[in-house]
Amino acid sequence: EDQVTQSPEALRLQEGESSSLNCSYTVSGLRGLFWYRQDPGKGPEFLFTLYSAGEEKEKERLKATLTKKESFLHITAPKPEDSATYLCAVQAVEKLVFGKGTKLTVNP
C-alpha cells in the first residue's frame, strides 16, 4: 500500500533560522512527488513536483530534493509569512496519497 510519512509533525523556528522538513514514502511506481502549502481555512497550494531521484527544485526560500525513499523541503532564512502546513504527496496512478503534513511556525 502506498504510504507517506512526514516529520516532524510541528516545527517552530525563529525568523532566519533555516531547517528541513522530511517526507518518507513507499509507493509502487512513483509518477511524481508533490509538495503543497496549506494555510488555515484554505486549500493546498501547489509548490513543486519532483519526478526522479536526484532532482531538485527551488522557489524563493524553498528548495525540494528527492531520493528513492524520501524528499526534503529545505527552508532557508524563513520569514513569518512562511508559516503554514506543508504537505507532501505521492502519485502512483492518478490519485495523490498525502502525508499528514508538517505545521511550520516562524516567529519574528
Added chain:
Amino acid sequence: NAGVMQNPRHLVRRRGQEARLRCSPMKGHSHVYWYRQLPEEGLKFMVYLQKENIIDESGMPKERFSAEFPKEGPSILRIQQVVRGDSAAYFCASSPSRGKGNQPQHFGDGTRLSIL
C-alpha cells in the same frame, strides 16, 4: 479568478439530510478529483472523474456517497442521509488532460461540512 471554485464554502446539515457539494475546475482542466480531510488527518482520496465518466472511485464509501461530472456544469459530490462522521472539509482538485509528465493537481478552498 481562474482557480478551482467550490461552493458552498460552509454547509450545515442535520442528520439524515442530503448534502450537495459543487466544484468547477480550472479553465481548460478536464480531470476532477475529490478529497476529504478529517481533523488531525491527512487528505484522503475519494474519487477521480473525467467528463461524464467515473475513472476511479476506490476511496468512496460504498453507501450514501456519489459523484458526477456532467458534460455541462460543475462536478457534484452528493452525500445522502448524512451522519455526524461525515463532518469534514471536502476538497476538489483539477488537472489538465494528460500531456508530458504528470500535471499537478490544483485545489479549491474546500467545503466545510458540519452535521448537527
